[in-house]
Amino acid sequence: MSRSIATQPAIGNDLADPAPSAGHAVLRFEAVSKTYAHNAARTLLRRGMLSWLTRSRTSVFYALREVSFELHAAASLAVVGANGAGKSTLLRCATGISAPDSGRVEVRGTIAALMELGAGFHPDLTGAENVMLNASLLGLTRRKTCEQFDRIVEFSGLADFIHEPLRTYSSGMVLRLAFSVAVRVDPDILVIDEMLSVGDIEFQEKCVGEIKRLKQGGKTLICVAHDLKLLRNLCDRALWLEHGRVRMFGPCSEVVDAYEAAPAPGVSD
Amino acid sequence: MSNGSLSLSLPASSGLDAGRGGGNLLFLLQNLVLKDFRIRYRNMSLGVLWSFANPLVMMGILTFVFTRIYPNPAVPNFAVFILCGLVPFNFYSLSLNAGTTSLLDNQSLVKRVRCPRRIFPIAAVLANCLHFLIQIALLIAFVLAFGYRVNRFWPWLGVVWMLEIIFMSGLSLMTSVLDVYYRDVRYLVEASNAVMFWLVPIFYSLEMVPQRLRLLYLLNPIAAVVVAGRDVLLHGKPPAPALLVPMALVSVGCLALGLVVFGRLERNIADNL
Ligand SMILES: Nc1ncnc2c1ncn2[C@@H]1O[C@H](COP(=O)(O)OP(=O)(O)OP(=O)(O)O)[C@@H](O)[C@H]1O
Ligand SMILES: [Mg+2]
Numbered sequence: 001m002s003r004s005i006a007t008q009p010a011i012g013n014d015l016a017d018p019a020p021s022a023g024h025a026v027l028r029f030e031a032v033s034k035t036y037a038h039n040a041a042r043t044l045l046r047r048g049m050l051s052w053l054t055r056s057r058t059s060v061f062y063a064l065r066e067v068s069f070e071l072h073a074a075a076s077l078a079v080v081g082a083n084g085a086g087k088s089t090l091l092r093c094a095t096g097i098s099a100p101d102s103g104r105v106e107v108r109g110t111i112a113a114l115m116e117l118g119a120g121f122h123p124d125l126t127g128a129e130n131v132m133l134n135a136s137l138l139g140l141t142r143r144k145t146c147e148q149f150d151r152i153v154e155f156s157g158l159a160d161f162i163h164e165p166l167r168t169y170s171s172g173m174v175l176r177l178a179f180s181v182a183v184r185v186d187p188d189i190l191v192i193d194e195m196l197s198v199g200d201i202e203f204q205e206k207c208v209g210e211i212k213r214l215k216q217g218g219k220t221l222i223c224v225a226h227d228l229k230l231l232r233n234l235c236d237r238a239l240w241l242e243h244g245r246v247r248m249f250g251p252c253s254e255v256v257d258a259y260e261a262a263p264a265p266g267v268s269d
Numbered sequence: 270m271s272n273g274s275l276s277l278s279l280p281a282s283s284g285l286d287a288g289r290g291g292g293n294l295l296f297l298l299q300n301l302v303l304k305d306f307r308i309r310y311r312n313m314s315l316g317v318l319w320s321f322a323n324p325l326v327m328m329g330i331l332t333f334v335f336t337r338i339y340p341n342p343a344v345p346n347f348a349v350f351i352l353c354g355l356v357p358f359n360f361y362s363l364s365l366n367a368g369t370t371s372l373l374d375n376q377s378l379v380k381r382v383r384c385p386r387r388i389f390p391i392a393a394v395l396a397n398c399l400h401f402l403i404q405i406a407l408l409i410a411f412v413l414a415f416g417y418r419v420n421r422f423w424p425w426l427g428v429v430w431m432l433e434i435i436f437m438s439g440l441s442l443m444t445s446v447l448d449v450y451y452r453d454v455r456y457l458v459e460a461s462n463a464v465m466f467w468l469v470p471i472f473y474s475l476e477m478v479p480q481r482l483r484l485l486y487l488l489n490p491i492a493a494v495v496v497a498g499r500d501v502l503l504h505g506k507p508p509a510p511a512l513l514v515p516m517a518l519v520s521v522g523c524l525a526l527g528l529v530v531f532g533r534l535e536r537n538i539a540d541n542l
Contacts, residue, residue: 111383122304122308122378133301136296140293
């Protein structure tokens with residue numbers, strides 16, 4: 001296969017209609033593949049020079065292989081699969097944090113992502129400072145951030161801790177803050193990677209309520225979780241990844257049933 | 270599966286991203302610079318005092334060495350002379366170190382949010398401008414205390430210092446992205462700081478450099494900032510065009526090159542952090 005290390009991904013503004021409306025695919029993956037070089041020493045200059053001199057190719061590992069699917073506005077997608085199946089990689093490609101090696105990712109609208117363990121927070125800043133920083137990272141203007149600030153804090157239920165450094169927060173508290181910012185920036189697509197599981201029952205219910213409200217507003221959700229009950233409750237579509245390939249894509253209950261019934265394959269490699 | 274066509278279309282002109290590149294990019298930059306300040310000063314009990322301590326100690330030592338051990342009678346007021354060299358050099362070494370590691374230092378942000386990544390090294394350089402300003406204040410205090418007077422060429426200092434910031438931004442763009450792929454880069458940068466200390470006329474003057482090497486010296490913007498600073502502050506004359514033109518060209522060229530290199534290598538940053 002020829003790996004085309006292409007230039008910068010074209011940041012397309014060819015999308016005439018930024019506001020997603022039903023019937024339009026808001027997210028489309030077309031034969032997306034993502035590979036990682038499998039050698040731990042790749043970050044050493046010596047190694048880089050050696051492989052450049054000898055032109056040796058490091059062994060390539062497919063985290064995503066020919067993944068294609070399409071998601072419409074107001075849909076909600078669950079992504080399931082074993083550890084290392086490529087779920088987080090798929091979300092990183094969707095959000096534009098990583099670029100695929102080949103294939104095409106099309107996104108219509110804006111994305112806010114709660115990726116594994118944190119959503120772009122700095123541990124040494126206080127909760128309040130992180131809210132400002134995170135909102136600006138997500139592209140919010142200063143005026144909008146200030147307008148939303150009180151609502152973000154209120155929704156998180158962290159008013160008493162908002163001036164404490166983030167490193168003192170419990171993981172559930174981090175989730176609360178991250179989720180509160182993410183829903184307030186009002187993204188067209190909300191991506192959640194294994195974050196909800198650390199919230200307590202009360203906050204999970206709040207999140208589920210908020211997510212359902214977003215869905216009613218025509219927003220799209222992509223959710224990775226190992227809590228299948230939660231996924232059944234939240235999602236209407238599901239994508240089952242196995243060793244980076246799509247094993248199944250369809251209505252949530254069908255896919256999750258099949259996934260549950262399948263023998264555990266162990267960590268994919 | 271040789272699917273050459275590879276494109277990632279992300280909306281640039283909608284909702285959240287509307288105005289990216291304008292007001293909210295500035296808001297992001299401001300937040301990142303503030304973050305660097307806060308983190309640095311929260312973890313230091315002496316805070317801003319450190320910005321004074323380093324150049325004062327260096328100035329004391331170098332003045333001792335070059336007035337008592339290797340006396341240099343050609344240079345009057347050696348302490349101020351040294352400080353003129355130390356201040357731009359300190360900004361160079363501090364901002365380059367911070368800029369080089371900026372993407373790794375911010376990996377909790379870079380890995381989780383899609384945003385224009387070139388903002389990180391630039392914010393690191395700008396955050397170091399506070400130190401730079403404090404040290405400039407110290408320098409000016411010394412200049413006045415030694416009896417030099419304000420003259421009409423002082424505004425030139427603003428120009429050369431701006432050029433240094435531009436130069437450092439360009440350099441940091443390059444080293445930061447290279448450091449993501451090859452972590453040795455930061456050690457190379459540290460080593461090059463030590464080399465730079467000798468290559469910049471800090472404890473000697475440009476006049477002591479052999480004539481045919483001077484042109485080479487002036488291609489180094491940091492050396493040029495030092496020489497221009499002494500011209501204006503100590504000799505009361507404007508920086509020569511032969512000094513300013515190469516410095517401006519190299520600085521702006523470095524920023525342009527930095528943006529190009531960063532753009533080329535930016536693609537796989539998140540995967541290699
Ligand atoms: N930055 C990286 N460099 C090298 N390999 C990577 C990188 N990120 C992911 N991988 C590899 O890609 C594969 C898929 O990883 P991914 O994080 O997508 O798994 P996942 O499905 O999210 O698993 P989990 O359920 O444990 O979160 C893993 O085998 C991992 O080793
Ligand atoms: Mg994962």
